[in-house]
Amino acid sequence: MLIYLIGGRGTGKTTSAKILARAVNCLNPQDGEPCNECEICKEILDGSLTDVVEMDAASNNGVEDVRSIRDEVNFLPTKAKYRVYIIDEVHMLSVAAFNALLKTLEEPPEHVKFILATTEPQKIPTTILSRCQRFDFKKITNENIVKRLKIICKESNIKITDEALELISVLSEGAMRDGISILERCSQENVDEIGADLVKELVGIPSLEYISKITKSIFEGNEIEALEVIDSVINDGKDLNNFLWEVIKYIKDVLVFKVSGKLSVYNKEELEEIKEISELASKDKILNTIYLLSDLENEIKWSNQKTIMFQTGIIKACSTSTIDGLEELRKKVDDLENKLNSGNIPVTKTPVKQQVKLEENVAPKKAEQATSKASKPVDNNSGNSEIDWANIINKLKTSGKVRLYTSLANTKVNQQGDMILEIIFPNGLTPFVRSLLEDSSNKKDLTDILISETGKQWSIRLVDGKTGNNQIKPDESKAKSNINNLGIDINIIE
Numbered sequence: 302m303l304i305y306l307i308g309g310r311g312t313g314k315t316t317s318a319k320i321l322a323r324a325v326n327c328l329n330p331q332d333g334e335p336c337n338e339c340e341i342c343k344e345i346l347d348g349s350l351t352d353v354v355e356m357d358a359a360s361n362n363g364v365e366d367v368r369s370i371r372d373e374v375n376f377l378p379t380k381a382k383y384r385v386y387i388i389d390e391v392h393m394l395s396v397a398a399f400n401a402l403l404k405t406l407e408e409p410p411e412h413v414k415f416i417l418a419t420t421e422p423q424k425i426p427t428t429i430l431s432r433c434q435r436f437d438f439k440k441i442t443n444e445n446i447v448k449r450l451k452i453i454c455k456e457s458n459i460k461i462t463d464e465a466l467e468l469i470s471v472l473s474e475g476a477m478r479d480g481i482s483i484l485e486r487c488s489q490e491n492v493d494e495i496g497a498d499l500v501k502e503l504v505g506i507p508s509l510e511y512i513s514k515i516t517k518s519i520f521e522g523n524e525i526e527a528l529e530v531i532d533s534v535i536n537d538g539k540d541l542n543n544f545l546w547e548v549i550k551y552i553k554d555v556l557v558f559k560v561s562g563k564l565s566v567y568n569k570e571e572l573e574e575i576k577e578i579s580e581l582a583s584k585d586k587i588l589n590t591i592y593l594l595s596d597l598e599n600e601i602k603w604s605n606q607k608t609i610m611f612q613t614g615i616i617k618a619c620s621t622s623t624i625d626g627l628e629e630l631r632k633k634v635d636d637l638e639n640k641l642n643s644g645n646i647p648v649t650k651t652p653v654k655q656q657v658k659l660e661e662n663v664a665p666k667k668a669e670q671a672t673s674k675a676s677k678p679v680d681n682n683s684g685n686s687e688i689d690w691a692n693i694i695n696k697l698k699t700s701g702k703v704r705l706y707t708s709l710a711n712t713k714v715n716q717q718g719d720m721i722l723e724i725i726f727p728n729g730l731t732p733f734v735r736s737l738l739e740d741s742s743n744k745k746d747l748t749d750i751l752i753s754e755t756g757k758q759w760s761i762r763l764v765d766g767k768t769g770n771n772q773i774k775p776d777e778s779k780a781k782s783n784i785n786n787l788g789i790d791i792n793i794i795e
């Protein structure tokens with residue numbers, strides 16, 4: 302008999318395998334559960350029963366390791382009813398080892414049960430999978446992790462704050478084992494009560510104080526203070542990658558707060574701080590800072606000059622987020638565009654505006670808007686119909702596609718015929734946003750919403766409204782020669 306347990310790390314596969322091993326052998330089972338008190342249960346629990354064999358395929362993955370199993374299975378169990386083999390991380394077995402075991406796994410003797418556990422079922426031969434009774438283990442919810450940890454704390458007399466428990470559950474990412482080991486680590490400290498700060502310190506999360514301080518400095522354009530924070534973080538021996546990741550997460554929370562006025566993970570003082578910071582910057586500024594720091598995150602990941610790159614990146618963030626002139630400039634461009642759209646003034650020759658000129662040439666905007674209000678903006682024949690882009694972006698938000706929403710929030714679209722939809726990034730297209738939009742599941746989400754809103758499939762082009770055509774590489778120039786005429790850089794993602 303083959304039983305197959307599939308699930309992420311720390312979701313309870315091995316624990317369940319051991320319970321199963323006792324349940325099938327228990328002398329006094331109660332409703333299918335092992336009694337944990339009979340001779341057999343006790344011996345399995347303390348690991349002395351030779352009929353239950355546990356093997357970690359991650360460290361014993363060779364042919365010799367499985368040969369003993371292959372030879373043993375023919376013998377009857379010494380004491381228990383069944384010989385039970387628990388093979389953990391079974392996908393780690395070498396191909397040769399798998400082959401050596403295949404026959405046994407395919408037709409195990411009556412008195413043998415195999416329990417295979419893995420995090421990666423796709424690596425297991427289908428001949429084996431098809432013979433298994435399969436059980437899938439899901440990630441454990443934060444709520445249930447908290448519940449379980451509370452019980453452990455009560456039993457072991459550990460005092461801990463709710464906030465700390467909550468934080469541990471978040472850090473565990475659905476793996477109970479991780480939650481328990483963080484708790485264990487914390488309980489070794491000599492404190493009356495475990496608080497969230499202790500958890501952060503032991504896990505190596507830089508304190509929120511540093512994170513909020515550097516965020517504030519960035520939005521105030523205070524480079525000196527920002528650099529001081531970096532120094533303190535380095536002096537505390539914290540990892541800069543982690544720190545940056547936490548800062549990005551924090552700024553994202555600032556954005557969420559600015560948009561919704563709500564946040565759940567922070568306490569009252571922390572929320573007060575976030576509110577203050579959120580008032581320092583516009584939504585655009587906050588978004589741009591997130592993009593900039595995400596790019597920085599990718600850059601420093603592979604760099605041996607982390608500190609210097611980090612410092613330079615933060616200085617850049619400090620200065621770009623304070624150029625209010627840029628904001629004003631953009632507003633002016635937007636104004637101009639609106640005027641152009643309404644057909645009030647003649648067209649000039651900057652790239653972004655040329656976009657508009659094209660639209661102008663195709664059809665007068667005013668008439669279009671009038672029709673698009675009256676009916677859904679789908680028109681398969683003319684190719685001039687207007688997509689209600691603001692509505693689509695809003696749909697992304699309401700359907701919880703937050704990353705797509707934030708990436709596309711300030712974009713415009715330009716329809717080319719009735720097949721191609723250009724998404725224009727007036728502030729430039731960062732590598733971060735590009736990779737996000739090229740991610741297949743995001744692409745699918747966007748396409749799905751477009752289909753449901755417009756009734757058809759669009760080929761999407763991402764257009765950097767800032768760079769103009771001077772970044773087109775020579776080898777691409779031929780293919781893009783007609784695009785060059787538009788004065789914009791076009792990248793086709795589909």
Ligand SMILES: [Zn+2]
Nearest residue numbers: 327336339342
């Ligand atoms: Zn028992």
